[in-house]
Amino acid sequence: MTIIFLGTFVGALVLSFILTKLVRDVATLRGWVAAPAQPRHLHNRALPRLGGVAIVFSFLIATGSALVVTRLMRPELSPSLRPLLTILPPAILIFLLGVYDDIRSVGPYWKFLVQAIAGAMLFAGGLRILDLPVLFGAHQFSWITGLPVTILWVMAITNAFNLIDGLDGLAAGSALFSTLVVFVVALLGNLSLISLITLALAGAILGFLRYNFNPATIFLGDCGSLFIGFMLSALALYGAQKAPTIIAVAIPMVSFGLPILETSLSVLRRLISGRPVFTADREHIHHKLLQRGMSHRQVVIVLYAVSAVFALLSLFLLWPTGSTLGLVLAVLGTGVWIGVQHLGYLEFGEIRRVAQRTMEQRQIVVNNLAIRRATEELKVAESFQQVGRILTAAFDSNDFDAFELRAEVAGRGFHLVDAEDLPQLRWSKPGMFATIEFGDAWSMTLPLVTAGGELCGNLIILKRYANRDLQLDINLFTSLFATTLAEAVHRNAMQNVEFMPTTDNPSLLPAQAG
Template identity: 65%
Template sequence: MFFLSLLGSFILTRLVRDFATARGWVAVPTQERHLHKNPLPRLGGVAIFVSFSLSLGTAYLLALHNPRLHSLSLKALLIVVVPASLVFLLGVYDDIYGAGPYFKFGIQGVAATMLFIGGLRIVNIPVLFGQHTLPWFVGLPITVLWVLAITNAFNLIDGLDGLAAGSALFSTLVAFVVALLSGQPLIAGMTLALAGAILGFLKFNFNPATIFLGDSGSLFIGFLLSALALQGAQKAPTIVAVAIPVVSFGLPILETALSVIRRFIAGRPVFTADREHIHHKLLQHGMTHRQVVILLYGVSAIFALLSLFLLWPTGSSLGLVLAVLGVGIWIGVQHLGYLEFGELARVAQRTLDQRQIFINNLAIRRATEELKVARDYEQIRRILVAAFGSNDFDAFGLSVKLQPGESLALDSGPGRKSELSFHWHKPGRPKSLEGLSVWTLTLDLASSSNCQRGSLAVHRLYSSRDLQIDVNLLTSAFPTTLADALDRTLAHTAQIIPLPEQDSGLITAQAG
């Protein structure tokens, strides 16, 4: 079956390519997300579907005359092939005329329901429901969701020459091994036929491609693999039935999950196409088209090998697979540099930092209350040092305008001063911030009586760490309260009053 399908696909792909080109059924690179430069035919799925079907048909005819092949039941074949053919026709229509996402989901949903009616369904989910069999009204939507997710996942990664077909080939080989070891000859035969069809097509689809897989191919392959996973689940142990397909489809599932999550985070429609897929990000990192495809082939191979570890499920093997997957996906996503996930990580970190933000906010609120009862200028300075010494600011400078008749004994000296200044820096920080990269927030100090009392400038060295304080607390009541405190304390501070020139003494009077 494999070699027949391989040969048929190799011959048919060339014929389909030439026919589609002659009819003008080509993909024209009109959008920025398109990576090809010249128009190329899109109906590569036709060659895969026809060669797969011919191979299955030939195998069935041989089975009629060979008792050892009686396991190829016509009914079992039709349960999978008929809805898969419907999805294939949907893909052909989309390749030629174009179809909207909801129309495509609708047809795929009908095909998935046909699988469910035929007995290919998800009957339990041990992780969520234990070993209890799901009622049909629960199993049906879960089955449809599974089929739609896998079908469109392979469609989603079809963005580089040979990527979707190559990734599907690895998943198909895993399905073949599992079917062979679990004694399911029908699935083994179908996966062999599919693998041969994909491999024959890849000769023309690998970079530089002369034909695209198209929706006729990606939707058909994705649907068929999801259906074969359901069929294999009917006889396989639970861990094999559930975990192995999920892991073996790792790359398309990961791409789908990332696309949905990042578009949701960014507030964009989930079905909107963009240039933010995994392969796009790798190209942006300077890799060539072919290097990206080979790298992602390697990723698909790793997913395939990890899924085969689960053929002999033990606590240690399952833990190893989950650990490798978790670490690998985390490192990979970090390396890709998605802005959406960077922002999500920042928000998550800020959530973890809420306790420190609470402490810093409380320090500003406490300072605001203490300023309302401050008795003198020295106490105001102590309050400010205590408030800013416990938060993320590195320095501050207080500049106070003195009103006529105001002065301070502690600032006395030659001449009369019109302004007071006080500078503070956090221990361990440079005394002078000149020449350093800092940002500054300057607060104008206007009292409740609209008296301008100067300004307070708070400084912070640039850092990758977020500012852990609510800046609104500094820009609302705090400046006015500080200005009122300066008004009140300076008006009641001892003044220095010069006597007539003949008297060299000083009389200290309390302003009242």
């Protein structure tokens, strides 16, 4: 059987190598090319599509030949063809959908409809999801629930591989790693037909990569990416019927890690930003890496390495002990978290900021209450000293680092800080005023206008840039607090100022009492 496996792989590889060049030339002559018509396109010249045609025909010829040879030479090893007959018809349907889309274009909803039909065909053929592992055991599904879950799985994986087909060789290379994982799992599970199918698919993909790796001369096309994604989803479903639940579910999920991660991020990003889920953009993982200055080829190699890590981690789950599962989950979680942070998606940064603000709501409530309490106390303040104590108490327990009150009386301004006989209405946390000159703080100036419309000064509030976000409702300052403080300043300033007429100006000028 080893010779048949090896012959299948090599045969598919050689066939794909030959057919890809032929398909490329025919597609170019017929004008079945993809022009760089949109900003998200990264190629700079029109290139032929339909690379999947070479992969599919190479796969079919290699698989069929291997089965014929096996039946003739080793009939006792000839496997049952039922799995192949279950998978192949809907796979061909998906392939034809992709061919039509590459030539004429198909809307997303029509694609989903055909994919749902293909998933239902697998379900009818016995490839279905009827249970899923949860923390406290497996949850059994009825067929009413299992049918949509199966269809959802097929559609998710099929479109995931289609979604990452944005760089030369990326989708095909990632699929190659996933296919090899399915082969290893099938081989260890004595699933000879699945092993044969995956080897034929892997050989066809590898032969195609000769022309698809950067700089590509032909694209995989929807006919290729959709077919590969569907085949892998179907092969994973077949393995789920023959393997323990944890292996059946966890290994495909991890081995398809890169396309699943890309799909999840894309859907979440668009939902968070309020854009339609099907809107194309330039914020996929490979776009983000390109924006960081990496070359096209470097990005593909990095993502190949990521796919290889996902594949390797999935193979650890072949021996699903508690420690192994914990290690895989820890590595995956840490790696994905660091990777997403490194990519710098604005949407997730905003979600993190909102979550942080939610956790800080208690402090915001405390700070808001301090300002509201100060507002009530200022209404009955009887001196500048009392105003100063009220403001100091409010700001000392708040997020601001300093304040300075500047009062104006009867049209002439003076700084209470410099007034000899008035209390100094100036406060800061230790060392704050010493840092202002270095420009590491921002300030906000509140004009103090009484209810009667008279300007009686300004309150300058300062906060260091390096500190955390402001934990306060800023509207509290600009509404009742500012007016109440203005009334308190006006009321108490009049107690300390004597108005005297001058010969230069008939208006009253403020003079220092005493």
